[in-house]
């Protein structure tokens with residue numbers, strides 16, 4: 001079973017959702033929403049990390065509850081969808097990126113399941129699962145979508161970055177910037193869930209474009225990319241079954 005965690009880039013997987021589990025409550029507090037299943041998608045469970053009404057800001061998301069509830073819904077791997085800003089000058093709005101690494105700039109988020117009763121230091125050298133990434137790349141090439149590798153820099157938000165912060169992130173090796181991959185990716189690793197993501201570039205990162213960053217402009221890019229993003233995920237869900 002594949003858990004798809006969507007957000008700004010993808011609010012749902014289809015029509016007529018049914019609850020995959022009864023409640024959003026977990027031992028770590030409430031998840032963003034109740035994970036859903038969709039008719040015709042037998043191997044998928046979907047969760048919108050910003051909540052059903054898209055009201056949860058990135059720094060206020062209960063990532064522990066979200067990852068835990070996905071595991072408890074029977075999921076054995078997670079594909080995450082992210083809206084991001086493009087740092088690399090080669091990236092344009094509407095491009096898709098398959099992150100192969102990340103740098104975490106977040107702070108103060110509840111970021112681990114580890115504790116005195118659960119002593120662990122997980123290996124995180126490769127945050128994104130190679131097998132899932134390969135299947136995503138294969139799915140993209142089957143439907144004729146370009147998917148380039150990249151390094152995801154995760155910032156705290158909810159404000160966007162300063163131009164100097166983006167220049168620093170570029171020096172750090174980041175090619176895209178978003179606010180939600182961490183601690184999600186690390187928590188999935190702690191629960192033993194292979195994790196990979198697809199980024200949709202919705203704006204040039206701060207200082208890289210001509211205009212100031214406006215949510216409405218980003219939402220337009222998201223709306224235009226929905227059919228392609230859904231096709232990519234449906235292709236992926238079919239391919240993992242084979």
Ligand code: HPA
Nearest residue numbers: 083084085177178179205
């Ligand atoms: N910065 C951080 N997060 C984002 C951006 C950005 O420019 N665009 C979409 N999510």
